[in-house]
Amino acid sequence: MPAGEDTLHEVTEVAVIAHRDLGILLLHSEARRWHFPDATVRVGEPWDESLRTRVHSVTGVADLEIGPVLLIQNFGPGVVDDRPQFGIFFRCSTQVSDDAVTAPHRWIRDPSELDGLDLFHPLVADLVGWALEDPPASPAVGGSA
Secondary structure, rough: OOOOOOOEEEEEEEEEEEEEEEEEEEEEEEOOEEEEOEEEOOOOOOHHHHHHHHHHHHHEEEOEEEEEEEEEEEEEEOOOOOOEEEEEEEEEEEOOOOHHHOOOOEEEEEEHHHHHOOOOOOOOHHEEEEOOOOOOOOOOOEOOO
């Protein structure tokens, strides 16, 4: 392997969005099944602006509040993308109404509601559970998946 190829990762911010009354937002698509909205960090773009802009464009959520990091996790090639990924999962919040969310979605109020759903990655279930706790509990720094 040429020098440097083993250290280059794409950084993806993931919004685990909680609504006080509705629960945790999951999006649905054919390609990614049930997943959280995310954004790839671009050179020269502030990380928080990147996440807010992408979440708004995909979901219609315009009032995203970015909270604490739930998990930092790296993924090898082929796990969640063809390229190696470095994921930063934020517990976020919104107060938008359900009908303001423009993407196919559902809200999860209890981890048992995930039973039978085709999740993008097993970490989705863990993150939903952590985000539903008040205050959220999580390991913050994970390993490799």
